[in-house]
Amino acid sequence: MKKICIVFVICLFNSTAFSQLYISGVGIRAGKFNTGLSSKFFFVANNNSGMQFDAYYTNIASGGYTLKGFFVKQVPFKIPIIQLPLDFIFGGGCHAGYFPFEPQGYYRRSKKDANYYTKSVVSAGVDATIQIEYQVKKIAPFTIGIDCVPYFEFLNQGPEFIDFGVSVRYVFR
16 A cells, blocks of 8 residues: 555655646635635746635634735646546645624634634734646636635634635636
8 A cells, every 4th residue: 555655645746747837827715714816826837836825704703804825837737537637736725814803703622612702803824725726728728626724823813724625716827
């Protein structure tokens, strides 16, 4: 089993010729907590590294706004059985959020109890992202992706620590 995992990781990171890479994409993301605009820009098409910037409305607690920025790396691969070309994207970054004051609004957890903030709150933290994208080329140039974004807030911690979402982006080559 250990050998199979090692071979899979080597194949994943050495397979760069399966799908056509794109330069930038702009679209929307719908997530468990964050929904809004999402954009991704790659520095050079052959380099596979770039930046992702997101602007969200968040429904954590009673609502707020979040800006996120990531440095990402794209690794194309194929699912062996069906030969479906996908892109594995991973990276890290940071975020800042604003939560306007409401009596039962933004809060932090302490021993499973909710401690509500008594004023409007600005939060900040670090993020990671893991994404799988599929590029639709025959109908229109866009990507469909799913992602997982774990995060940690070091300024005004909130009640959540992970977000899942689906995104659709129009691709510019």
